[in-house]
């Protein structure tokens with residue numbers, strides 16, 4: 001794995017090939033600002049960096065619309081009630097196209113943005129789903145369980161996912177809403193555990209009917225997972241908060257019984273009826289805790305407690321991971337034994353959808369059928385998955401167990417971001433404002449400004465507020481708009497520095513780069529910054545990259561300002577020459593470092609330098625310009641007209657500044 005924790009003096013090693021994935025948005029909506037700012041921009045910056053670092057032919061960046069499942073079906077049903085007359089495919093396709101446009105507008109450089117239920121990716125996804133199911137079945141990792149499912153008696157239909165609402169049964173859960181078998185914070189439970197269920201179709205309390213589904217025996221993976229997570233903790237750069245979230249799920253099955261419910265009852269006799277367990281009874285705690293050897297034992301205990309009329313809550317633990325269901329809008333499940341007409345539950349199939357997307361992409365490029373294995377199952381390759389913290393259970397636990405069971409997939413590097421909050425968590429009048437959709441934000445800010453800002457938020461260890469001033473009531477706007485702060489480094493400082501270099505070369509050196517040695521000081525400063533940057537990228541510490549660039553660019557600009565004043569005053573051609581050699585070199589290194597964050601302006605710089613894409617390769621990052629241009633005296637730079645910008649502010653911000 002290429003996520004080993006490195007020593008301070010050690011340079012990181014990157015894989016030969018890499019797949020980068022971004023968590024998949026549901027097919028029932030457009031992209032929210034949090035999809036882009038909380039995850040896609042981070043994945044994109046990393047994918048772009050890897051292309052420059054290991055070669056663009058060695059990176060595949062995939063994602064796609066999660067088309068199937070009850071959320072899409074439920075939104076479609078509501079829309080149809082209000083007169084929509086197209087098919088569910090049309091509905092999902094409409095959202096998929098809007099998502100695709102938004103990602104493009106934010107310069108998210110996906111090699112493939114598919115849709116699990118549309119076109120070529122859909123048939124590949126069916127095939128991959130079938131292969132995975134059959135392998136897990138043949139290897140004996142699946143079990144058939146008959147469990148109660150919600151049923152709407154009034155309408156005579158089974159209810160899935162979002163069609164049932166209630167409260168989460170997990171001890172201490174703060175979620176506002178829970179659905180049939182998960183809450184809005186991502187806790188998983190059995191439908192029978194949901195508190196106060198209501199059918200959203202009829203508004204009535206649903207009943208239960210038994211249905212048979214296939215489950216992956218995730219509860220059997222507890223020892224493997226504990227060991228795997230231990231290894232991540234000891235040896236890798238996996239984010240600490242994510243490990244804590246994972247740990248929480250890896251408890252043995254247990255039950256909390258509040259002591260007040262045992263008052264007046266024969267506690268000892270009740271406990272004796274429970275299967276073998278470890279009892280924790282501490283005086284200062286309000287509950288006693290029973291830890292069981294298996295999930296079956298815990299379920300037996302629950303039945304006993306229910307008979308005894310004793311209230312209890314279940315602790316988080318691994319439960320069988322449901323693979324199938326009966327939502328008709330889904331990928332069909334191969335018929336095995338006596339099951340038929342089942343479809344995959346949307347969560348498991350979305351975990352292997354990035355494999356389907358990679359395979360579709362490679363197929364479209366004309367690669368052989370098994371080419372994908374060089375990317376997903378190869379010691380020289382690494383898959384990096386950028387997700388939001390709510391999905392840690394699925395990617396870091398369920399997927400890790402299943403990939404291990406399948407035996408033909410390497411474990412992926414799961415990079416979880418904390419939440420990006422709109423405004424503040426604290427109550428204020430501005431917290432009443434509806435969070436914007438991603439597309440809408442682009443009316444107020446440029447993509448570069450937003451990219452630079454999102455990257456700087458430090459979501460690797462804390463949830464952070466996104467506070468665009470344009471959404472605040474007048475009375476709450478104070479000082480500068482925080483959202484444009486990082487972007488100003490580009491539009492003001494770096495832009496001015498590059499322009500000054502070009503105008504000076506045009507004025508003093510006839511549009512040709514002066515030849516000569518870069519000063520030691522400038523070279524060693526560049527080396528220090530490039531190596532720090534490389535480390536931060538390796539550890540996906542994006543906010544540190546934004547501090548680093550700020551320091552590097554401002555420091556270089558300060559030297560330019562002071563030295564150019566002196567050269568100008570004394571009309572000192574030699575001083576101009578050495579200053580230009582140093583500053584062009586620094587600007588080139590900065591362009592490489594900035595390229596993943598603000599690609600267009602950096603590419604324009606390369607274009608004006610008359611050097612192609614090779615300028616961005618890390619192979620020559622610290623080399624002087626004559627490593628790209630054999631004869632500087634014959635190399636003409638592109639002519640820069642007055643008032644041309646490499647990094648631009650949106651027009652309205654410029655107008656406002658002039659007022």
Ligand SMILES: [Zn+2]
Pocket residue numbers: 168169170173174175183184185186187
């Ligand atoms: Zn919950």
